[in-house]
Amino acid sequence: xxxxxxxxxxxxxxxxxxxxxxxxxxxxxxxxxxxxxxxxxxxxxxxxxxxxxxxxxxxxxxxxxxxxxxxxxxxxxxxxxxxxxxxxxxxxxxxxxxxxxxxxxxxxxxxxxxxxxxxxxxxxxxxxxxxxxxxxxxxxxxxxxxxxxxxxxxxxxxxxxxxxxxxxxxxx
Amino acid sequence: xxxxxxxxxxxxxxxxxxxxxxxxxxxxxxxxxxxxxxxxxxxxxxxxxxxxxxxxxxxxxxxxxxxxxxxxxxxxxxxxxxxxxxxxxxxxxxxxxxxxxxxxxxxxxxxxxxxxxxxxxxxxxxxxxxxxxxxxxxxxxxxxxxxxxxxxxxxxxxxxxxxxxxxxxxxxxxxxxxxxxxxxxxxxxxxxxxxxxxxxxxxxxxxxxxxxxxxxxxxxxxxxxxxxxxxxxxxxxxxxxxxxxxxxxxxxxxxxxxxxxxxxxxxxxxxxxxxxxxxxxxxxxxxxxxxxxxxxxxxxxxxxxxxxxxxxxxxxxxxxxxxxxxxxxxxxxxxxxxxxxxxxxxxxxxxxxxxxxxxxxxxxxxxxxxxxxxxxxxxxxxxxxxxxxxxxxxxxxxxxxxxxxxxxxxxxxxxxxxxxxxxxxxxxxxxxxxxxxxxxxxxxxxxxxxxxxxxxxx
Numbered sequence: 014x015x016x017x018x019x020x021x022x023x024x025x026x027x028x029x030x031x032x033x034x035x036x037x038x039x040x041x042x043x044x045x046x047x048x049x050x051x052x053x054x055x056x057x058x059x060x061x062x063x064x065x066x067x068x069x070x071x072x073x074x075x076x077x078x079x080x081x082x083x084x085x086x087x088x089x090x091x092x093x094x095x096x097x098x099x100x101x102x103x104x105x106x107x108x109x110x111x112x113x114x115x116x117x118x119x120x121x122x123x124x125x126x127x128x129x130x131x132x133x134x135x136x137x138x139x140x141x142x143x144x145x146x147x148x149x150x151x152x153x154x155x156x157x158x159x160x161x162x163x164x165x166x167x168x169x170x171x172x173x174x175x176x177x178x179x180x181x182x183x184x185x
Numbered sequence: 186x187x188x189x190x191x192x193x194x195x196x197x198x199x200x201x202x203x204x205x206x207x208x209x210x211x212x213x214x215x216x217x218x219x220x221x222x223x224x225x226x227x228x229x230x231x232x233x234x235x236x237x238x239x240x241x242x243x244x245x246x247x248x249x250x251x252x253x254x255x256x257x258x259x260x261x262x263x264x265x266x267x268x269x270x271x272x273x274x275x276x277x278x279x280x281x282x283x284x285x286x287x288x289x290x291x292x293x294x295x296x297x298x299x300x301x302x303x304x305x306x307x308x309x310x311x312x313x314x315x316x317x318x319x320x321x322x323x324x325x326x327x328x329x330x331x332x333x334x335x336x337x338x339x340x341x342x343x344x345x346x347x348x349x350x351x352x353x354x355x356x357x358x359x360x361x362x363x364x365x366x367x368x369x370x371x372x373x374x375x376x377x378x379x380x381x382x383x384x385x386x387x388x389x390x391x392x393x394x395x396x397x398x399x400x401x402x403x404x405x406x407x408x409x410x411x412x413x414x415x416x417x418x419x420x421x422x423x424x425x426x427x428x429x430x431x432x433x434x435x436x437x438x439x440x441x442x443x444x445x446x447x448x449x450x451x452x453x454x455x456x457x458x459x460x461x462x463x464x465x466x467x468x469x470x471x472x473x474x475x476x477x478x479x480x481x482x483x484x485x486x487x488x489x490x491x492x493x494x495x496x497x498x499x500x501x502x503x504x505x506x507x508x509x510x511x512x513x514x515x516x517x518x519x520x521x522x523x524x525x526x527x528x529x530x531x532x533x534x535x536x537x538x539x540x541x542x543x544x545x546x547x548x549x550x551x552x553x554x555x556x557x558x559x560x561x562x563x564x565x566x567x568x569x570x571x572x573x574x575x576x577x578x579x580x581x582x583x584x585x586x587x588x589x590x591x592x593x594x595x596x597x598x599x600x601x602x603x604x605x606x607x608x609x610x611x612x613x614x615x616x617x618x619x620x621x622x623x624x625x626x627x628x629x630x631x632x633x634x635x636x637x638x639x640x641x642x643x
Contacts, residue, residue, distance in 0.1 A: 035603045036599050036600055036603045036604065039599050039603070040595070040596050040599060043592075043595060044592065047588070047592075091607055091608045091611075092564065092567045092607060092611065093567075094608075095571075095600060095604075095608050095611045095612065096567065096568075096570070096571035096574070096611070098596070098600075099571060099575060099593065099596055099597065099600075099615065100571075100574055100575060102592055102593060102596045103575045103578050103579075103589065103592075103593060106578075106588070106589040106592045106593070107578065107589070109588075110583065110588070110589060133578075136528065136577070137574070139523065139527070140520065140523060140574055140577070141574055143516075143519045143520070143523055144516045144519065144520065144570050144573060144574055146519070147512060147515045147516035147519050148512050148516065148566070148570065159563075159567070160570075163567070163570070163571075167574070
């Protein structure tokens with residue numbers, strides 16, 4: 014049997030993976046350029062970069078761990094992956110918003126930025142879990158696992174995003 | 186007309202009625218007419234909107250045929266064919282150390298072909314027989330299983346999965362007489378040629394282009410673009426203007442290599458675009474598309490054959506309309522409860538947001554149902570949940586809203602453009618749903634504000 018880890022790593026390295034890398038690369042390039050143009054903050058750019066990439070790696074590891082407990086390879090794993098990427102974009106977009114808003118204040122307080130982002134991330138995490146819970150008892154097993162992956166993936170993604178925001182913007 | 190605007194006059198005593206009537210007549214101005222028309226238009230637009238919203242809700246919700254039995258609206262479920270192939274790969278014994286790598290490469294190329302051709306789901310795994318073909322001194326045999334869910338025809342699947350498509354150029358053997366009338370098929374036997382080193386590896390890509398042929402008919406041509414440092418350069422210099430054998434797997438035919446290769450390749454300029462190797466392939470667009478996929482998805486270095494193939498039948502999503510709607514309604518209720526009790530938003534905001542989201546999703550579902558667009562309800566449910574998840578930020582009015590929403594749109598659009606299979610589908614559908622959400626926000630704001638003022642007699 015194919016090693017599930019190699020299968021999921023292929024999502025990022027094969028044909029489908031190369032497409033995802035292009036998407037990720039363009040989105041990152043646009044987001045980082047815009048953020049740096051608006052804020053001139055290297056810390057923010059680093060936080061965005063680390064958050065986006067590490068959360069992607071964490072998602073892969075999570076799917077791998079789930080596959081280890083006997084779920085097998087899920088051909089539709091791209092569905093939660095794309096949804097979680099969009100959520101990550103919204104979440105990091107929020108961080109950029111808070112940073113720009115804080116820059117407009119007289120006294121720039123990075124702690125305030127990350128506190129606001131924590132609030133946003135908490136909301137995203139709780140909402141993702143709630144929506145997953147809504148779907149769990151209603152659908153058949155393969156889709157059920159996709160919904161669970163969506164919920165957990167969303168929580169892990171926003172948590173990773175916030176961790177790097179805190180680490181690189183406040184604790185620098 | 187004046188009487189209609191004279192309603193305040195009824196409050197006056199009889200003694201003043203003439204005076205009042207005169208004064209009221211004076212007050213019927215253009216402005217009054219404008220106000221009246223404005224109110225009338227508002228009522229009409231509210232009526233139309235109410236009818237529209239109720240119709241959309243009727244079409245979008247399941248089991249509404251129990252209310253009006255003559256009209257039934259259900260999702261047209263996308264029907265996909267499931268197929269399973271088992272391929273027997275032959276690995277040369279001398280390549281045993283690269284066995285895993287070559288098998289993985291083969292799987293990746295077949296997967297790439299299928300996704301490019303529009304397959305919805307592809308899973309390729311190793312396969313173990315109880316009685317496989319035993320390994321020999323020359324070949325090792327390995328098996329892979331290809332599971333595919335798609336709308337592709339059997340012949341397309343057979344070509345994409347079962348054909349290796351390995352290109353090699355050959356030279357005719359000197360001792361074979363291809364002009365012999367007693368053996369007119371001599372040019373179609375691969376034994377009558379000597380293989381050369383030039384293979385598909387020596388071309389950086391194969392461009393499929395529609396061009397007029399010698400008779401003026403539009404035909405698809407395959408333009409082989411050679412690599413700068415590949416073997417084809419030397420081959421073309423040596424054999425330009427000669428007949429060569431053009432073989433894909435075991436089928437071969439003869440063609441004349443243009444002599445124009447020589448001047449182009451001996452030129453010191455780096456441009457070699459005019460020295461491309463071109464052959465006519467077909468007039469059928471779909472065949473040309475499949476040929477494009479076959480030539481440009483990578484080179485399979487292993488020989489293989491289809492050991493077993495099986496059509497598993499048609500499948501639809503197991504999530505039916507009722508279950509789909511019920512799940513979504515529960516999710517929206519939870520979303521509303523979270524915003525009201527935990528995010529501490531006002532009842533008005535929560536209601537407005539839910540109305541906007543419900544209206545947008547219902548409008549999209551109604552469109553899909555009304556025009557019988559085939560959908561996969563599992564994917565649609567997933568997309569709806571994703572839109573619900575990001576809708577709060579999308580609708581939240583703040584300074585950075587335009588930028589944030591632009592990012593989401595750009596993200597969804599990029600996923601649509603660069604994605605494949607379901608990923609591209611999700612990008613497109615989420616972008617459409619977000620556009621519907623933006624329109625719904627404007628309509629809902631107008632509807633709720635005006636309906637509220639109408640109901641409160643404001």
